[in-house]
Every structure is written in structure tokens, then in C-alpha cells.
Amino acid sequence: MAAKGFQDTPMVAEAVYNYSVFTKTEKWCIISMVSYAAWFSTLSSFIYFPAVHLLSEDLSVSVDKINLTITSYMAVAMIAPTLVGDAADVLGRRPVYMVTLSLYVVSNIAIASSKSYSALLGLRVLQALAISGTFSIAYGVITDVASPAERGSFVSAVSFAITIAPSIGPILGGSLSYAAGWTWIFWFLSIAAGLCLTIMVLFLPETSRRIVGNGSIRPPKHLRLPVPKLMRHWEASDQVVKQKRRMPNPLKSLTILIRKDNAVIIFGCGLLYVVYTCINASLSVLFIDIYNLNQWQAGIIYLPFGLGGMVSTFFSGPLLDTAYRKARVKRGLSTDKVVGDDLDDFPIEKARLSVIWIPLIVTTASIVAFGWTLHYHHHIAIPLSLQFVAGLCMQLDFSVYNTLLVDKNHRTPAAAQASSNIVRCTFAAITISFLQNLIDAISIGWTFTFMGGLCLVVAALFLVDYQVGTRWRQRSIDSDLRIAT
Missing domain, CATH: 1.20.1250.20 (MFS general substrate transporter like domains)
Known part of the structure; x- marks a missing residue:
């Protein structure tokens, strides 16, 4: 069978092709x-x-x-x-x-x-x-x-x-x-x-x-x-293409963390997920204690945070796609959605992360403000509104990150997401174990100020990837190719 061109498959030489x-x-x-x-x-x-x-x-x-x-x-x-x-x-x-x-x-x-x-x-x-x-x-x-x-x-x-x-x-x-x-x-x-x-x-x-x-x-x-x-989309007469098989390797997800460009954003996402988890874990406890809510009302107060996240998904996609297209145009490259791009040579880090800075800043500010409004027992409408803003911006942060991670690891995207899951769940489990002790020790306001500080660390890690991530990634790819040959 004369194979129709496609990307990331070892049996076919790369050429101009329809990505899908x-x-x-x-x-x-x-x-x-x-x-x-x-x-x-x-x-x-x-x-x-x-x-x-x-x-x-x-x-x-x-x-x-x-x-x-x-x-x-x-x-x-x-x-x-x-x-x-x-x-x-x-x-x-x-x-x-x-x-x-x-x-x-x-x-x-x-x-x-x-x-x-x-x-x-x-x-x-x-x-x-x-x-x-x-x-x-x-x-x-x-x-x-x-x-x-x-x-x-x-x-x-x-x-x-x-x-x-x-x-x-x-x-x-x-x-x-x-x-x-x-x-x-x-x-x-x-x-x-x-x-x-x-x-x-x-x-x-x-x-x-x-x-x-x-x-x-x-x-x-x-x-x-x-x-x-x-x-x-294949003909009935087409033959199945035989390919070299390998056994699934559960440790593949861990090897993805060896690459510096992967590690820096995965650890950044892990810290951001800590903040996300701490907000969700503490919401009902804090609101029941501060505003004397019953169990049914405590369930409702999760809605603003989730609704903010849902709203963000309606414009995060177009925002990411527009930023990618602008990055391609700036370098005089094709922006055709049908044709696949060679991500190994393209600075995808700058294309994706260019839209994350403002949402991260607003995430930091809204989380700190959320903590202090609870600390001083302001009207319940204020922290609920801040929840909505935080949920919207945090989900936008995660959308940018997830898109970047699969772009960096477009040959093994599922394994890359699995490696990210290990890090973020580990970080969250450790933090949740002492969250209430932290609130009791330094107060609600300073606990969420600490969470805001973690968001600033996330921004710093993403900035490192923005500046040098492409170079690190390309060095790793070159090294892998030398080993393979």
C-alpha cells in the first residue's frame, strides 16, 4: 500500500501532508x-x-x-x-x-x-x-x-x-x-x-x-x-501496515520528567494544582464556620469557582489558537490548520506561554484577596465573586499548560499527562495533610497569601521555560536521535 503521508510515524518519510x-x-x-x-x-x-x-x-x-x-x-x-x-x-x-x-x-x-x-x-x-x-x-x-x-x-x-x-x-x-x-x-x-x-x-x-x-x-x-x-478514511483494499511494536512501559511517564523543559513546567503545574486543591478542600469548612451555612448551602458555594472555570473554556481555545497563529506569522511560517507543523523546530513555548502572564497575575491577586476577605469576615458576596475570578483564571492557566505539555511531547502525549498527574497529586496530597494546621497557625489571610506566593513561583518556572525551554527541548531531541542512530 502506498501510505498517505502523516506525522510521527516511523514507516513514512515526512512530507507535506494533512495532519488528520x-x-x-x-x-x-x-x-x-x-x-x-x-x-x-x-x-x-x-x-x-x-x-x-x-x-x-x-x-x-x-x-x-x-x-x-x-x-x-x-x-x-x-x-x-x-x-x-x-x-x-x-x-x-x-x-x-x-x-x-x-x-x-x-x-x-x-x-x-x-x-x-x-x-x-x-x-x-x-x-x-x-x-x-x-x-x-x-x-x-x-x-x-x-x-x-x-x-x-x-x-x-x-x-x-x-x-x-x-x-x-x-x-x-x-x-x-x-x-x-x-x-x-x-x-x-x-x-x-x-x-x-x-x-x-x-x-x-x-x-x-x-x-x-x-x-x-x-x-x-x-x-x-x-x-x-x-x-x-481508508480503502477496503488497503493492507494493514505492519509496524515495530514495543511493550507498554509504565515507567515511560517518569522518564519524561528527566527532560529539563518538561520538569520545569510540570513542577510549576504541580504547585498551581496545590493552590487549586487547597481552595476546594477548605471552601466548605471555612464558609460553614464563618457564615454559619448548613450542609446544603455549603455544597452551593462550590458553584462560583466551577462556573468561572467553565466560562474560561469558551474563550481559552480561541485565545490559544490565535496566539499560535500570530507566532507562526511572525516567523513567516504557514498557519494552515489542516497541515501539521514540525514542533521539534518551532518555539512552541513562546507561542503558548505568551497568553498566560495576565491570567497568572490575576490568579495570584484574586487568591490573596479571597483569603483576606474571609479573614475579616466580609460579606459573603465578595469571596464568592473572587472565587469566580480565581476559577476563571486558574482554568485558563491549566488550559495553556496542558496544551503546551502535549505539544512538547506530541509523540507520547498520554504518558506526558500521566507524569504530570504523579507530580501534581503528590504535591496536593502532601499539602492537604497540613492545610488545616497551617490555617490554625498563621490565619486564613496569611495562608492564602502563601498560596499567592506559590503562584508567583509558578510564574517564575513558566518564565524559565519561556526563555530557555525551546533550547533544552531541542538538545534533548538531538541527544535522543544520536542514541537511536
Whole structure:
């Protein structure tokens, strides 16, 4: 078969090519499906929180023991993406989705049917193992089908799915627990995930560029859609292209951290995620104590932060794509969204990070102001408004970062996201363990001032990558090529 040109596939010489043969409508359908799957990775945590006391009473165990199911979930969620990230890069997106979503559905059904604490603890581990890596695969799919010139919009779509969960999760979990009991949290998750699995089995094509290139290469039979001609851009007579296979390597995610340009932004994102997590973890406790809210009202106060994040996803994509296009024009390069760009030679760091500075400054200011308005017990409308601003700007920061990370690691995007997950979850778990002690020791205002200081460190790390990240990345690529030859 005369292969149609595509990028990042060793069997074909690089040339002028269509980055992806999928149509714009097909791309949005694909991204919608993987965003739906990524939604569960965050929702599974936040929908669970309102049921802690009910679980404690129903299973006749202490709240501390129920909290252990949260800790164990987070610990597994930190590691799980490393297991599925590189597997999705090597074996293909479609089979990994089928396995992970199937396990997730089974685990939720089992939790809903169980009546013992030991079963809950063990099945929560299985639940985390199954679903925690879906967000990293989603970013891999984006890299498969979206050229760098249009990638920002698709990253924002996945970010929207992930961001909406912290807002509606506690409300949904509280409503289901109140109306039908805590088991219906898991019946809901099993039904929603079962629907997602069915949609993907029927409609999600294989997109891995290692297997189908830009979508024009015929995949192996087990990776084809059951519906003939649906999203099929190869001829029936085309032969499957044989390629050199390697076994998935869970440690691949750790090797990504060796590169200095990766490490500096991943550690920066880790610190930003610490701030994000600390805000979410302290919201209900602080507002209940300061403003005498009940449990239902405490769930509602998560909305402004989440709504701000959702609003940002509507303009972060166009903002990123416009900045990328301007960077290409400035250097006299093509801005065609259909044609792929050689990111190895392009200073993608400057193109992406050029739009992050103002949002980071506003993030810092809003977080510090949020802390002091709570410290001095100002009217509740003020900290809620500041929450909205912080949520909007922080989500924009994360969208820029996630787009940059997959651009830097466009050959192994899922593994790169998995490596980022390890760092940010580790940082967040450590900080959360002493957050309340920090608030008690130095007060609410100074705690959030400290969080604002972390945001300034993030800005400094991103500035380092802006200045020297391209040079570091290209040296690493040259070194890898010398080793390969």
C-alpha cells in the first residue's frame, strides 16, 4: 500500500501532508466522546464527598475509616495514569478505553450492591485504577486528530469536562444521597459510564498515530468500528501496515520528567494544582464556620469557582489558537490548520506561554484577596465573586499548560499527562495533610497569601521555560536521535 503521508510515524518519510483526514465534525464528535470519559476521572471524587457521613452511619464505621477510602482512591489515582498512559500510546486508544470503562462500570455496580466497609475500600481502589487515566488518554487523542494550530480549542473542550465535575459533583452527590440513598451515587455512575462505553464501542475510531497515522491507514480488524464506513478514511483494499511494536512501559511517564523543559513546567503545574486543591478542600469548612451555612448551602458555594472555570473554556481555545497563529506569522511560517507543523523546530513555548502572564497575575491577586476577605469576615458576596475570578483564571492557566505539555511531547502525549498527574497529586496530597494546621497557625489571610506566593513561583518556572525551554527541548531531541542512530 502506498501510505498517505502523516506525522510521527516511523514507516513514512515526512512530507507535506494533512495532519488528520478526519473532518472537523468528526473531530468534534471524537473529542466529545473522550471528554465524556474524562469527566468521570474527576466526578468520581467530588460526587462522593457529600455521602461520607451517610456511609459512616450505614456501614457502622467511623468517619475516619470512610476518609481512608478517599485517601486510598487518591493514592491509586496518582499512579493509575502511568499504567494506562503509555499503554494507550502503544496499543491504541480504543482498546484501552474499552478495558478501563468496563472495569469502571463493574466496580460501580459492585459498590452499589455491597454492604460492607471492606468491600467499599477494595472496590474504591478498583474504581480509581479503572478511571483515573482516562483524562490522560483524552489529551493523547487530541494530539492524534488536532493540528497544533487548532489544538487549543480541543484542549479547552476536555478541560470543560474535567472542570465541571467539582461544581456539580457535590450537588449531584448530595441530591442523590438525600433522595435515594448513597448507593444511587454509584448506580448513577455505572449507568452514565455504561452509556459512555456503549457510545465509544459504536462510534470511537482508533486515532493513535502509531497505528493509523493521520487516519488514512487501515487499522487491525480488532480496532475497527462495528458500523461499516463510519469515520473510515481508508480503502477496503488497503493492507494493514505492519509496524515495530514495543511493550507498554509504565515507567515511560517518569522518564519524561528527566527532560529539563518538561520538569520545569510540570513542577510549576504541580504547585498551581496545590493552590487549586487547597481552595476546594477548605471552601466548605471555612464558609460553614464563618457564615454559619448548613450542609446544603455549603455544597452551593462550590458553584462560583466551577462556573468561572467553565466560562474560561469558551474563550481559552480561541485565545490559544490565535496566539499560535500570530507566532507562526511572525516567523513567516504557514498557519494552515489542516497541515501539521514540525514542533521539534518551532518555539512552541513562546507561542503558548505568551497568553498566560495576565491570567497568572490575576490568579495570584484574586487568591490573596479571597483569603483576606474571609479573614475579616466580609460579606459573603465578595469571596464568592473572587472565587469566580480565581476559577476563571486558574482554568485558563491549566488550559495553556496542558496544551503546551502535549505539544512538547506530541509523540507520547498520554504518558506526558500521566507524569504530570504523579507530580501534581503528590504535591496536593502532601499539602492537604497540613492545610488545616497551617490555617490554625498563621490565619486564613496569611495562608492564602502563601498560596499567592506559590503562584508567583509558578510564574517564575513558566518564565524559565519561556526563555530557555525551546533550547533544552531541542538538545534533548538531538541527544535522543544520536542514541537511536
